[in-house]
Amino acid sequence: MRLSRYFLPTLKETPAEAQIASHRLMLRAGMIRQGAAGIYSWLPLGLKVLKKIEQIVREEQDRAGAQEVLMPTIQSSDLWVESGRYDDYGKEMLRIEDRHGRQMLYGPTNEELITDIFRKEIKSYRDLPKNLYHIQWKFRDEIRPRFGVMRGREFLMKDAYSFDLTEEDGRKSYNSMFVAYLRTFARLGLKAIPMRADTGPIGGDLSHEFIVIADTGESEVFFDKAFDALDPMIDAGAGDDLQPIVDEWTSIYAATDEIHKPDNCPVDASKLVTGRGIEVGHIFFFGEKYSAPMGASVQGPDGETTNVQMGSYGVGVSRLVGAIIEACHDADGIVWPESVAPFKVGLMNLRAKDDECTAACDKMYAELTKAGVDVLYDDRDQSAGAKFANMDLIGLPWQLAIGPRGLKNGVVELKNRGSGERVELSPEDAVTKLTG
Amino acid sequence: MRLSRYFLPTLKETPAEAQIASHRLMLRAGMIRQGAAGIYSWLPLGLKVLKKIEQIVREEQDRAGAQEVLMPTIQSSDLWVESGRYDDYGKEMLRIEDRHGRQMLYGPTNEELITDIFRKEIKSYRDLPKNLYHIQWKFRDEIRPRFGVMRGREFLMKDAYSFDLTEEDGRKSYNSMFVAYLRTFARLGLKAIPMRADTGPIGGDLSHEFIVIADTGESEVFFDKAFDALDPMIDAGAGDDLQPIVDEWTSIYAATDEIHKPDNCPVDASKLVTGRGIEVGHIFFFGEKYSAPMGASVQGPDGETTNVQMGSYGVGVSRLVGAIIEACHDADGIVWPESVAPFKVGLMNLRAKDDECTAACDKMYAELTKAGVDVLYDDRDQSAGAKFANMDLIGLPWQLAIGPRGLKNGVVELKNRGSGERVELSPEDAVTKLTG
Numbered sequence: 001m002r003l004s005r006y007f008l009p010t011l012k013e014t015p016a017e018a019q020i021a022s023h024r025l026m027l028r029a030g031m032i033r034q035g036a037a038g039i040y041s042w043l044p045l046g047l048k049v050l051k052k053i054e055q056i057v058r059e060e061q062d063r064a065g066a067q068e069v070l071m072p073t074i075q076s077s078d079l080w081v082e083s084g085r086y087d088d089y090g091k092e093m094l095r096i097e098d099r100h101g102r103q104m105l106y107g108p109t110n111e112e113l114i115t116d117i118f119r120k121e122i123k124s125y126r127d128l129p130k131n132l133y134h135i136q137w138k139f140r141d142e143i144r145p146r147f148g149v150m151r152g153r154e155f156l157m158k159d160a161y162s163f164d165l166t167e168e169d170g171r172k173s174y175n176s177m178f179v180a181y182l183r184t185f186a187r188l189g190l191k192a193i194p195m196r197a198d199t200g201p202i203g204g205d206l207s208h209e210f211i212v213i214a215d216t217g218e219s220e221v222f223f224d225k226a227f228d229a230l231d232p233m234i235d236a237g238a239g240d241d242l243q244p245i246v247d248e249w250t251s252i253y254a255a256t257d258e259i260h261k262p263d264n265c266p267v268d269a270s271k272l273v274t275g276r277g278i279e280v281g282h283i284f285f286f287g288e289k290y291s292a293p294m295g296a297s298v299q300g301p302d303g304e305t306t307n308v309q310m311g312s313y314g315v316g317v318s319r320l321v322g323a324i325i326e327a328c329h330d331a332d333g334i335v336w337p338e339s340v341a342p343f344k345v346g347l348m349n350l351r352a353k354d355d356e357c358t359a360a361c362d363k364m365y366a367e368l369t370k371a372g373v374d375v376l377y378d379d380r381d382q383s384a385g386a387k388f389a390n391m392d393l394i395g396l397p398w399q400l401a402i403g404p405r406g407l408k409n410g411v412v413e414l415k416n417r418g419s420g421e422r423v424e425l426s427p428e429d430a431v432t433k434l435t436g
Numbered sequence: 437m438r439l440s441r442y443f444l445p446t447l448k449e450t451p452a453e454a455q456i457a458s459h460r461l462m463l464r465a466g467m468i469r470q471g472a473a474g475i476y477s478w479l480p481l482g483l484k485v486l487k488k489i490e491q492i493v494r495e496e497q498d499r500a501g502a503q504e505v506l507m508p509t510i511q512s513s514d515l516w517v518e519s520g521r522y523d524d525y526g527k528e529m530l531r532i533e534d535r536h537g538r539q540m541l542y543g544p545t546n547e548e549l550i551t552d553i554f555r556k557e558i559k560s561y562r563d564l565p566k567n568l569y570h571i572q573w574k575f576r577d578e579i580r581p582r583f584g585v586m587r588g589r590e591f592l593m594k595d596a597y598s599f600d601l602t603e604e605d606g607r608k609s610y611n612s613m614f615v616a617y618l619r620t621f622a623r624l625g626l627k628a629i630p631m632r633a634d635t636g637p638i639g640g641d642l643s644h645e646f647i648v649i650a651d652t653g654e655s656e657v658f659f660d661k662a663f664d665a666l667d668p669m670i671d672a673g674a675g676d677d678l679q680p681i682v683d684e685w686t687s688i689y690a691a692t693d694e695i696h697k698p699d700n701c702p703v704d705a706s707k708l709v710t711g712r713g714i715e716v717g718h719i720f721f722f723g724e725k726y727s728a729p730m731g732a733s734v735q736g737p738d739g740e741t742t743n744v745q746m747g748s749y750g751v752g753v754s755r756l757v758g759a760i761i762e763a764c765h766d767a768d769g770i771v772w773p774e775s776v777a778p779f780k781v782g783l784m785n786l787r788a789k790d791d792e793c794t795a796a797c798d799k800m801y802a803e804l805t806k807a808g809v810d811v812l813y814d815d816r817d818q819s820a821g822a823k824f825a826n827m828d829l830i831g832l833p834w835q836l837a838i839g840p841r842g843l844k845n846g847v848v849e850l851k852n853r854g855s856g857e858r859v860e861l862s863p864e865d866a867v868t869k870l871t872g
Binding site: 005006007009033035036039040041042043044047050065067068069070071072073074075076091092094096098099102104106113116117120121122130132137139141143153154 | 441442443445469471472475476477478479480483486501503504505506507508509510511512527528530532534535538540542549552553556557558566568573575577579589590
C-alpha cells in the first residue's frame with residue numbers, strides 16, 4: 001500500500017481526552033476515531049490489526065473443535081425474562097423498543113440466545129459435545145466509557161458456549177477452552193496468566209480470567225515466577241486429557257490486587273512477581289444455570305432426559321488491540337508483535353524527488369509485494385525525520401529506508417522496530433531477509 | 437468436517453412460515469434460524485457461505501482501490517439532524533435512547549458518519565480520491581419483515597463512499613464501482629444486470645440498481661438479450677478509462693416492471709427477454725448532498741475551498757445468500773456455485789457399519805483434506821437414501837459416494853450436483869479430479 005493513497009490520519013499531538021497509552025497511540029496512529037462516547041470507527045490501519053487478532057482467535061477456537069456461528073446483535077427480551085436475567089442486568093443493557101412496541105435489546109452477551117438455538121435443535125446425547133462460538137459486536141452501556149477500546153460501549157467479543165451431557169464432560173470442554181486461550185494469547189505475542197475469578201452476572205462456580213501482563217495495565221497483579229517455565233503453546237490432540245495441563249497452570253499462585261493478601265501469600269517474596277495486568281479473556285463453567293430455567297435438555301443413553309451442562313468463554317477481541325499496545329509500546333510509539341502487525345514492513349523513500357531513489361524504492365516495493373510481503377510504502381514527499389518518526393509511531397516490525405547516499409554505496413538500511421537494531425545491506429539481501 | 441460432529445440441523449419438512457424458495461431452503465438446510473421477526477442467527481453452514489460472499493465482495497472492492505474501514509452499528513442522532521435526514525427516515529430507523537437519555541440509532545446506512553470522519557481528517561485535494569467501504573450489520577425496522585434474509589431487519593451490507601474534488605472525478609469513482617459490481621456478481625456465479633434507478637432517500641441524480649436474474653425473483657424485469665454478449669469480468673487497470681465500458685452496459689435496454697412500458701419499449705419483441713429479478717446492489721452519485729450541509733470540503737489546487745463530490749455504493753451481503761439460492765436451486769435443494777459453496781465435496785459413507793468401507797472413506801477424507809479440499813464427510817450411520825437426499829438439499833458442488841459394492845470393483849461414485857452427471861472411477865482418480 002502506498003502511503004500517499006492510504007487513509008492514515010496520524011497525529012503529531014497527543015489528544016487531550018486520551019488518558020492511557022493505548023488510547024493515545026491508537027488515536028495518534030490513525031487506527032480509530034470516536035463516533036460517540038465509547039463507540040469507535042476503525043480506520044484502515046486499526047481494522048487490519050483487529051482482523052488479524054480475530055483470525056488468530058478463530059483459528060484456535062476451530063483447532064479446539066468449536067464451531068463458528070453468528071448470532072445477531074439485536075435480541076428479543078423474552079429469552080432474558082425466561083432466564084431471569086432481564087431485570088438483573090440493569091442499565092448496562094441497551095434496551096430498545098421496535099416500531100411495534102416490542103421490547104428488544106442489544107446483546108451484551110449471548111447465553112440466552114445460544115441456549116434457545118440449542119434447545120430447539122439438539123435432543124440427543126449423541127449430538128454432544130457441542131461448542132458453538134461467534135465473533136460479534138456487543139453493547140454494554142457503561143456509565144463512564146473511557147480508555148478508548150479498552151472500556152468502550154460497542155465492542156467486539158468472541159464468545160463460545162459449550163454443551164455437554166455430564167459435569168465431567170463439561171469440565172473437559174472447559175479445559176479445552178482453557179488451553180485454547182493459552183495458545184491464543186501466546187500467538188498474539190502476549191504473556192497471559194490465568195487467574196481464578198469471581199463469576200459475577202454470568203454465574204457458576206468455576207471461572208478463570210486471563211490477564212495479560214503489561215507495565216501500564218489497569219490493575220496490579222501478583223504471581224509466582226514459576227509461570228515463566230511453562231510453555232503456553234500446548235500441542236494436544238483431540239482426545240488428549242488436558243486436566244494435568246490445566247492443573248499445572250492453575251496450581252501456581254496468581255492473583256489480582258482484589259484477592260491478593262500480602263500477609264497471607266503462599267509464595268515466598270523472592271519468587272513473587274508484582275506487575276500490572278489487563279483482563280482479556282474470561283471463562284466460566286456454570287452447569288445448569290441456563291439449561292434448567294430454559295429447558296435445554298437431551299435424552300441420555302439411559303433414555304432419561306437431562307439438562308445439559310454449559311460453560312461460556314469470552315475473549316475481548318477489540319479490547320485486545322488496546323491490551324497488545326499497552327504491553328508492546330515505547331516512548332516513540334507502538335511495537336507490534338509480528339503476528340498482528342498491520343504491515344510487516346514500512347518502506348521509506350528518503351528522497352521522493354530523486355528519480356533514481358524513487359525507482360529503487362518502486363522496485364523494492366514491487367519485489368516485496370510480489371513475494372507476498374505486506375508493505376506500507378511511504379512514497380510521500382516529506383522529510384526523512386518525519387518519515388522515521390511516523391514509522392516508529394505506527395510500529396511496523398521492520399523499517400526499510402532507502403536514500404540516495406546509501407544507494408551510492410549499494411546499500412539500504414533495515415531497522416528492527418523491537419530491538420532498534422539497524423543494519424546496512426544490499427537491496428537483494430534485504431529482500432532475502434524480509435521474505436525468508 | 438465430520439457430519440457426526442457438525443452442527444447442521446437439516447429439516448425434512450418445509451417450515452410453514454417460509455413463502456419463498458431461499459427462505460425454505462435456508463431453514464431446511466440448517467443455515468439460519470430466526471431469533472425475532474426479521475432477525476436471524478447464522479448456523480455454521482450458512483455462515484460459511486456468508487463469509488465466502490463477503491470475501492469476494494471485499495476482494496473486488498480492494499481491487500478497485502477502495503479501502504476497508506469499520507464503522508460502528510450504533511450512531512449518535514446528531515449527524516442525522518445535521519444532514520437533514522433524521523426526520524425523513526421515519527419508522528424504519530431504529531431509534532434508541534441510552535442510559536444518559538442521549539438519542540442514538542442503529543445505522544440503516546452510513547453517509548452521515550463517513551462524511552463526519554472525512555471532514556475531520558481530510559483537508560486537501562492531494563488526499564483525493566478516496567473510497568472508503570465497510571461490511572457491517574445494519575438495521576431497518578421493516579414493518580413486515582419476511583422472506584428470510586431477503587427482507588430481514590438486521591442485515592449485512594457492504595457500503596462504500598467515494599470522495600472526489602470534481603464531478604468528473606466523482607463519475608470516475610462511480611464507474612470504478614460499477615465495474616467492480618459487475619465482476620463481484622459474476623464471481624458469485626450470478627447473472628446481474630445494471631438498471632437505471634430512482635435514488636430514493638439516498639438522493640442524487642445518477643443511480644443504478646444491479647438486478648440478479650432468478651426464476652423465482654421478487655419482481656418482473658425486461659431486458660435486451662444483447663446483455664448475453666457482454667463479459668462482466670472486466671480486466672481494467674488502475675488508470676484506465678472505464679466510461680466506454682459503462683456506456684456499453686448502460687446503453688442496452690433493461691427495466692423493472694415499475695418502469696417498463698410494453699407499448700413504448702425500444703427493443704424489438706424478438707430480442708426482449710422477460711424474466712424475474714432480485715436487487716442485490718445499488719450505487720449512487722449524489723455530489724454535494726451530504727458534503728454541503730455537513731461541511732465536508734477540501735482545498736483545491738487553486739487554494740479555493742470546495743465541497744467534495746460524493747457517491748455511495750451498496751451490496752446486500754446477507755441478501756445475496758438468498759439471491760444466490762433463488763438463482764441456483766432445483767426441486768431437490770440448493771445448487772451452490774463453486775465460488776460460494778460451503779464445502780466443495782460431500783463425502784458419503786454408504787455403509788458406516790462396514791469397517792472396510794469406513795476405512796476407505798476415512799482414507800479418502802484424510803487425502804482430500806490434506807490436499808486442501810474442504811470436505812463435509814457424512815460418517816453417520818444412516819441409510820444411503822437419506823444421505824443422498826441430504827447432500828442434494830445442502831447443494832455442495834460434488835458428491836462422492838463410497839459403498840461396499842463399488843469398493844469390490846475398485847470404484848467410487850462422483851456426482852456433479854449441477855449437471856446431475858455421475859461417474860464411477862477409482863479412488864485415486866477421484867482425488868485427482870477433485871484436487872485438479
